[in-house]
Amino acid sequence: VKNVSVKELRRGYVAGDSKSNPPRGAADFTAQVIVLNHPGQVSNGYTPVLDCHTAHIACKFAEIKEKVDRRSGKTTEENPKSIKSGDAAIVTLVPSKPMCVESFQEFPPLGRFAVR
Numbered sequence: 001v002k003n004v005s006v007k008e009l010r011r012g013y014v015a016g017d018s019k020s021n022p023p024r025g026a027a028d029f030t031a032q033v034i035v036l037n038h039p040g041q042v043s044n045g046y047t048p049v050l051d052c053h054t055a056h057i058a059c060k061f062a063e064i065k066e067k068v069d070r071r072s073g074k075t076t077e078e079n080p081k082s083i084k085s086g087d088a089a090i091v092t093l094v095p096s097k098p099m100c101v102e103s104f105q106e107f108p109p110l111g112r113f114a115v116r
Contacts, residue, residue, distance in 0.1 A: 012055030014100040025098035028062060033115065034070060034088045041082035050093070052113040058096040059115075065090045 001015060016023040035042060042061060050059040067077040070088040083089045104111030 012053070012057075012099075014053070023100045023102070026095065026101050027098075028092055028094045029101050030065070030090060030092050031113070032068070032088065033083075033091050035083055035085050038085050041084045043082035047096070049116045050095070050099075050113055051116060052099065052101060053110065055099060057099050059093045059099075060096070061091055062094045063092040065092065 014023045042064075044061055044064055047058050047060040049056055064080055064083060065078075066075045066089065067080045067083060068074060068088050068090060069076055070086075080089070101113070102110035
């Protein structure tokens with residue numbers, strides 16, 4: 001990267017091609033989440049820290065849209081109240097600060113994240 005000092009760069013910054021497909025911040029995004037190990041249940045309003053690339057940002061589970069089967073991806077329940085360990089779900093996440101996320105279909109390495 002030209003004309004940028006190392007001192008100006010911070011964790012979580014994203015670089016991309018400004019002419020074709022530039023990275024953008026997301027006010028909210030829809031994701032498929034698989035709960036591997038969590039004590040209790042996860043419901044709407046839960047706000048864990050999400051690790052995406054090198055960024056660590058609190059994200060709120062705004063809406064749990066549907067529970068899905070982990071293997072087939074087919075919907076098993078619409079608008080569930082909560083999800084627990086072993087469940088997979090389609091959820092809407094809202095980051096507390098601007099965050100750059102990419103579609104898993106377009107950029108698989110950049111479309112992954114971990115919820116802690």
